[in-house]
Amino acid sequence: MTSKEIRQKFLKFFKSKGHKIIPSASLIPENDPSVLFTTAGMQQFKPYYIGKKNAKEDFGSLNVASVQKCVRTSDIDEVGNGSHLTFFEMLGNFSFGGYWKIDAIKYAYEFITSPDWMNLKIDYISVFAGEDKIPPDSESEKIWKSIDPNIVVKKSGRADNFWGPTGEEGPCGPTTEIYVDGIEIWNIVFNEFYQNSDKTLKPLETKGVDTGMGLERLVKVVQKVPTVFDTDLFALIISSIISIVGDKPIEKIRIVADHLKAIAFIISDGVEVSNVGHGYVLRRLIRRAMLIHHKFIGASLDVNFYKAPVETIINTYPELNEKKDKIFEAIGEETEKFEETLEKGLKEFNWVARTYENEKMNKQELPASIVFGLVTTYGFPFELIEEISKERGMTVDRQLFQNRMEEHKIKSRASSEQKFKGGLGGHSEMEIKYHTATHLLRQALEEVLGENMTQKGSNITPERLRFDFSFNRKMTDEEEQKVEDLVNQKISENLPVNKMVMNKEEAEKTGAAHVFGEKYGDEVSIYYIGDSLESAWSKEFCGGPHAENTGDLASIGGPEENPRDKKPKRVFKIIKEEASSAGVRRIKAILE
Numbered sequence: 001m002t003s004k005e006i007r008q009k010f011l012k013f014f015k016s017k018g019h020k021i022i023p024s025a026s027l028i029p030e031n032d033p034s035v036l037f038t039t040a041g042m043q044q045f046k047p048y049y050i051g052k053k054n055a056k057e058d059f060g061s062l063n064v065a066s067v068q069k070c071v072r073t074s075d076i077d078e079v080g081n082g083s084h085l086t087f088f089e090m091l092g093n094f095s096f097g098g099y100w101k102i103d104a105i106k107y108a109y110e111f112i113t114s115p116d117w118m119n120l121k122i123d124y125i126s127v128f129a130g131e132d133k134i135p136p137d138s139e140s141e142k143i144w145k146s147i148d149p150n151i152v153v154k155k156s157g158r159a160d161n162f163w164g165p166t167g168e169e170g171p172c173g174p175t176t177e178i179y180v181d182g183i184e185i186w187n188i189v190f191n192e193f194y195q196n197s198d199k200t201l202k203p204l205e206t207k208g209v210d211t212g213m214g215l216e217r218l219v220k221v222v223q224k225v226p227t228v229f230d231t232d233l234f235a236l237i238i239s240s241i242i243s244i245v246g247d248k249p250i251e252k253i254r255i256v257a258d259h260l261k262a263i264a265f266i267i268s269d270g271v272e273v274s275n276v277g278h279g280y281v282l283r284r285l286i287r288r289a290m291l292i293h294h295k296f297i298g299a300s301l302d303v304n305f306y307k308a309p310v311e312t313i314i315n316t317y318p319e320l321n322e323k324k325d326k327i328f329e330a331i332g333e334e335t336e337k338f339e340e341t342l343e344k345g346l347k348e349f350n351w352v353a354r355t356y357e358n359e360k361m362n363k364q365e366l367p368a369s370i371v372f373g374l375v376t377t378y379g380f381p382f383e384l385i386e387e388i389s390k391e392r393g394m395t396v397d398r399q400l401f402q403n404r405m406e407e408h409k410i411k412s413r414a415s416s417e418q419k420f421k422g423g424l425g426g427h428s429e430m431e432i433k434y435h436t437a438t439h440l441l442r443q444a445l446e447e448v449l450g451e452n453m454t455q456k457g458s459n460i461t462p463e464r465l466r467f468d469f470s471f472n473r474k475m476t477d478e479e480e481q482k483v484e485d486l487v488n489q490k491i492s493e494n495l496p497v498n499k500m501v502m503n504k505e506e507a508e509k510t511g512a513a514h515v516f517g518e519k520y521g522d523e524v525s526i527y528y529i530g531d532s533l534e535s536a537w538s539k540e541f542c543g544g545p546h547a548e549n550t551g552d553l554a555s556i557g558g559p560e561e562n563p564r565d566k567k568p569k570r571v572f573k574i575i576k577e578e579a580s581s582a583g584v585r586r587i588k589a590i591l592e
Helices: 003-016 040-050 055-059 101-113 136-148 215-223 235-245 250-268 277-297 306-316 319-356 370-376 382-391 398-420 427-449 477-492 504-509
Strands: 063-071 087-096 123-129 155-156 171-181 181-196 200-216 454-460 466-469 497-503 524-531 538-541 571-579 584-591
Touching: 003 063, 003 087, 003 101, 003 215, 003 504, 040 055, 040 063, 040 087, 040 171, 055 477, 063 250, 087 101, 087 215, 087 250, 101 136, 101 171, 101 181, 101 200, 101 235, 136 155, 136 171, 136 250, 155 477, 171 200, 181 215, 181 454, 181 504, 181 524, 200 306, 250 306, 250 319, 306 319, 319 370, 319 382, 319 571, 370 382, 370 398, 382 398, 427 454, 427 477, 427 524, 427 538, 427 571, 427 584, 497 504, 504 524
Parallel strands: 123 155
Antiparallel strands: 063 087, 087 200, 123 171, 171 181, 181 200, 454 466, 466 584, 497 524, 524 538, 571 584
């Protein structure tokens, strides 16, 4: 059975059980700055578990299923050993008060064991043993025994049989897990609690079912191959690398294959290489793949080494084809940059190593600060630093390094959270101008495309703005031109940008744009563009800051002239309109 057939069977099974099939969400979580990437299938459904959204209204059903693309880097050093991956697909069925433990367990048992579906034999299942004043999940054990009296049941505490939340807070609960051929393939979570940021638990008003089954692991046991890298999801990619490099350490080849797949999907979701947040993870993956290729696979760093395997990845996942050019462009640019950086990094390492050798230190331990710099500045994987250090008779302290990296992650997460506040990462003059331009763009899109267009997110740098919005097709050239013309017209009119703080209920009555379902405080700020709130051309909830006038975006006008009398200047320019994810479009624009 192929991986494609297994995906289709999973969705067909749950559709037959009354589930609505939901497409994969973006790898970049929407309105959830607690994590950088989507790490589980339930992530896009978090608002439904805590009552912020209504599944019946949005999906027409309380029960849904999906195949979700995910990225996790917490186990990056384990990749290559046969089961760990940075990019993977998560099969999941979810219920938001529609059914509970009996149906969840019966569905899982039928899908795994029935000859009509996966036709696998369960080794054993695990249930929550109880811990920290949370009672054991005796109910799940009884259900399993009622289905199969001979099934082997193992019990574990919170470390193994209690899941969640994603991020610092969110829904969570006890789990029951299914093991086949010695590995866990399906984790069924019963969301009974909400974990607060202080780690305390409170019962959820509506209990929910959240399951996750790694597609790669399921394919491994169905296809009866030794590792996930031997499945049809990786076999051709691995072969394409081996055809180039020959007989090299297989674990290193697997790491490169995994990383290139993650890289391709991350780029396809609109992430650009940078030194913080999502872009930092992307840069780290690209450079890690390059360094492993350089150190363990290739005798020299070939800047074109990635082309054949990436082409194979795109052929394996046709949905990547739309972003093919962008994927090759981004990897190519970073590869060329890193080729220049690599030599400097190796020189830096050798200089540091010689310094410590000459000082004849007793411990011969490379300081964590040096290791951190090599990782973050030069993109050296930790394992490579360990390897080179070992060759020179030196050691590195993994725990001290991990502590430094954790501090870096917290800073990156804080940066990500700041970007969610209007998409603004900093308060430079250009970022403030671009932030104001997103207000103009949002309103122009609404006027050209209609009120069904809603903002899904934004990201601002000093060089450009990026704006995501819900829309079910590609914009026409005529629509793009109308939007661009309208924004430039409003810039030329030098309209004032004003702020008003008011009670949230009163603010909603003004018709100001805002994210429905988003959690706002009792008081909100409305920024409006025009002479008054009532007659404003654009108005929306926002935290600021903004330019004082739209004319500031072009620095036009002056005391002797009235910009309203001037011909609109071509200041705002759309450079790209593309798909971001299912039903979501993305615009990138600049101010010239």
